[in-house]
Amino acid sequence: MSAPGIRHFLADDDLTPEEQARVLDLAFELKQAPYDAKPLAGPRTVAMIFDKQTLRTQASFAAGIAELGGYPMLVDGALAGIGVRESVSDVAQVLGRQASVIVWRTFAQTRLEEMARYAGVPVVNALTDEFHPCQLLADLLTVREHKQQLAGLTVAFVGDGASNMGNSWLLAGATAGMHVRIASPEGYLPDAEIVERAAKIAATTGGSATTGTDAIAAVTGADVVVTDTWISMGKEEEAEARAAVFAPYSLTTELFDRAKPDAIAMHCLPAYRGKEIDAEVLDGPQSVVWDEAENRRHAQKAILTFLMEEATS
Numbered sequence: 001m002s003a004p005g006i007r008h009f010l011a012d013d014d015l016t017p018e019e020q021a022r023v024l025d026l027a028f029e030l031k032q033a034p035y036d037a038k039p040l041a042g043p044r045t046v047a048m049i050f051d052k053q054t055l056r057t058q059a060s061f062a063a064g065i066a067e068l069g070g071y072p073m074l075v076d077g078a079l080a081g082i083g084v085r086e087s088v089s090d091v092a093q094v095l096g097r098q099a100s101v102i103v104w105r106t107f108a109q110t111r112l113e114e115m116a117r118y119a120g121v122p123v124v125n126a127l128t129d130e131f132h133p134c135q136l137l138a139d140l141l142t143v144r145e146h147k148q149q150l151a152g153l154t155v156a157f158v159g160d161g162a163s164n165m166g167n168s169w170l171l172a173g174a175t176a177g178m179h180v181r182i183a184s185p186e187g188y189l190p191d192a193e194i195v196e197r198a199a200k201i202a203a204t205t206g207g208s209a210t211t212g213t214d215a216i217a218a219v220t221g222a223d224v225v226v227t228d229t230w231i232s233m234g235k236e237e238e239a240e241a242r243a244a245v246f247a248p249y250s251l252t253t254e255l256f257d258r259a260k261p262d263a264i265a266m267h268c269l270p271a272y273r274g275k276e277i278d279a280e281v282l283d284g285p286q287s288v289v290w291d292e293a294e295n296r297r298h299a300q301k302a303i304l305t306f307l308m309e310e311a312t313s
């Protein structure tokens with residue numbers, strides 16, 4: 001029952017390759033002139049709900065919404081108790097009458113999909129267990145800034161391939177025409193459904209999507225090397241078991257040296273130095289992690305602008 005004409009950004013492949021390129025162009029333009037475009041003038045309200053911890057996402061959405069002339073309304077997920085105190089569909093219908101867009105960080109993707117069905121306004125995924133598409137727009141913008149291209153580049157993601165970041169790199173990277181290689185321990189590889197979804201997109205963009213357990217093979221010759229925490233939010237109870245299984249997948253200087261000499265290192269943060277990444281890599285000259293963090297603002301302003309002004313369903 002999602003209202004006709006309303007578009008959402010729930011997963012990376014909600015954007016076609018052309019639309020993704022358009023949003024990245026828009027992000028680039030907004031970065032050059034951050035205070036010029038005011039598509040949220042009014043100010044129109046954007047509801048931001050966090051059911052999990054946040055730093056970058058809250059800060060970058062709040063700053064970006066303000067720059068677009070809008071008002072960022074923070075809704076405390078713990079107080080709202082979405083799905084506990086009230087159903088997702090009731091919350092959606094209430095917030096949809098107050099806000100022009102709903103931005104939600106939550107657990108299961110199905111919760112976000114239900115919000116989108118009932119809200120009557122665009123809904124944006126600010127991270128779920130399954131996907132982190134706003135991070136990927138920022139990451140692709142960052143790669144484009146450093147490499148002047150996306151299509152044809154090889155990106156290696158080393159770590160928890162079954163996480164939101166692994167899944168999103170598969171879908172967004174394939175959409176951008178990149179060759180996405182995921183290296184994860186057995187049991188932590190992305191779902192076959194996501195890999196097939198990415199491969200289908202890659203077949204139309206000239207990219208590819210491959211997964212395996214060999215981190216060295218994945219990183220060798222890569223243009224971009226990505227990792228992420230081994231313990232995503234919600235998995236804290238598995239911390240000890242995961243630390244042991246993932247140890248051989250740490251992005252050490254030795255592993256990073258297998259990539260192209262001018263490769264860039266990426267991490268969405270928060271990072272745990274000495275665990276999934278060596279301090280020498282994270283803080284080294286080839287790291288672009290602070291650009292990624294900044295680019296969240298520009299990329300999210302672009303997707304909000306696109307959903308409000310350009311998108312049609």
Ligand code: NVA
Nearest residue numbers: 163165232233268269
């Ligand atoms: N995979 C991480 C990303 C944090 C931005 C998590 O879900 O906690």
